[in-house]
Amino acid sequence: MLEQVLITIATAATPLLIAAVGELVVERSGVLNLGVEGMMIMGAVTGFGVALATGSPWLGVLAAIIVGTLFSLLFGFLTLTLVTNQVATGLALTLLGLGLSGMLGEGFVGLPGVKMTYLNIPYLTDLPFIGKLFFGQDPLFYVSIVLTAGVAWFLFRTRAGLTLRSVGDNHASAHALGINVIGIRYLAVMFGGACAGLAGAYLSLVYTPQWIENMTAGRGWIALALVVFASWRPWRVLAGAYLFGAVSIGQLHAQALGIGVPSQLLSSLPYIATIVVLVLISRNRRLTMINTPASLGRPFVPDR
């Protein structure tokens, strides 16, 4: 029973984790992409469609990653090359993604989707208590953990990661040192887009293998909140994602049990929890200022 609950929590947490880790890299490079929700829903619709057409969930995942990346390039071109306002452009990306996905996915509504098969290693998966939890989940769960570890290692243990952080903390100095600020930010934005696309595919291929309009239901925004909650540190993003996974699974169980509280109130818990957590974490103004990448959201035009 406990094992089953932990597994469902992991299923709810994984898409948040993947999207948030991607956005973390973007924000560490000094760019605020509020379009996570839009890239995610585009990933969800293409992942679903391609998996349905080809019968292969992996091709669906691949297509979702590509579309997420292309979508993020649109954002990158506007904010990095044309120096548009990052907040407004991110919002535009979200609105465009929600609109386009509704249009593209209209024919998919009600169709049974392709579900990704779970990992099954003889003997290991059958171990009592921990077998299913550690060796019997969907493949993308493992990808999300490796991704978190990889990003943590990259950001804080490699030279390239240091360069990326320097761009996010002070783009003018980085530029003066001869670092290609815009180029690095493009790469970071594309990584964020790929992750958001993957997270979307997780929703439509693992979490609920079907297409529902607006099926991301604010998860892209919760991922953005997670990055703030985690004060821009990968392992804390993981902790936060599982906390939110627990809240959303907890409220689903409470709804199923029918504990006499209106289901709408329970459904709003993840959103209220997001607000509460943001308040708790931002309360300390000094600490927030130390943690936030200093150039976050600031436009950069190289002088020549």
Add this chain to the structure above:
Amino acid sequence: MRIELVKRPQYSRVFSALSPFIALVLTLIAGAIMFSALGKNPADALYYYFIDPLRETWSLHELAVKAAPLILIAVGLSICYLSNNWNIGAEGQFIIGAIAGSILPVAFPTFQSWIVLPLMMIMGMIGGAAYGAIPAWLKVRFNTNEILTSLMLVYVAQLFLDWLVRGPWRNPQGMNFPETRTFHPYAILPEIWPESGRAHWGFVFALVAAIALWFVLSKTLRGFEIKVLGQSPRAGRFAGFSAGRMVFFAFMLSGALAGLAGISEVSGAIGQLRPVISPGYGFAAIIVAFLGRLNPLGIVAAGLVLALSYLGGEAAQISIGVSDKVVRAFQGMLLFFVLACDTLIHYRIRFAGPAAKAQEAGQNA
């Protein structure tokens, strides 16, 4: 080849006026390409979207019905965005305004008097303003990111409305449909010209709000304060303006206008509360605000354009069988083009190839 931006010494007045139009033309071109891809004749499609709804009186009325909430919300948002307060939760403030304004006709249906309607409008504004005050208070008091909190509150508001109309406020004579009782005649916002169509007084509210805020922004100290605090909070502090108070002012004003839009929509166009009362007006209004270049008078024009796209979507669905989902994709594209074109106001764009580089090097030598 590379794209380079060269900062203009002064912002370009020409492009400041032209950029929304360039964006519209680009959106139309992109739309034509999209319709060809869908296998429709692009000329037909654009005709049904943007010309056909303008040909009949009744559909002009529908245009005003749809433009009213968009304009009301967007002029409020322009104050927020000019003062650098990112309120993206207008959809939630719209819903809470509609709920607060509906208390009298739904919970006290026997109280019927001419005073009900004005009270409803005021309560709607108070509801929206109070809901807008939450992210403002969290921002000022706890330094919380207002973008995320205001958006999260949209979901909370939608769920709250859903609970109300399925639970305590469900119509006792409504055969279990998730709706409140229909409003009594005293609670209905009247039409402007009942003989010719459905356009209600919400459109007048929108025009009055736009003109009033245009006046505030361009002629008063408060308008100056909004813009200074938006562009340079430091300069604003030196001038003695309070950033904290501005956060409350912007959020509560835009919340009140969104709330007024909500109760006007419910009382003027729908006549009762339902689980869903807005086709995304609160988000489309963000596009309206930017298309109108954050200028209240520009927003009136922009609101009409977006309202036209909603109407055109319905018309095109009936006449050429294009899904009404296309509209939202269209609106998203429009905002993209608007933002991209605004770059031209402050920068000249130069396409730098190897030749240009060499020339530049020659000049420097």
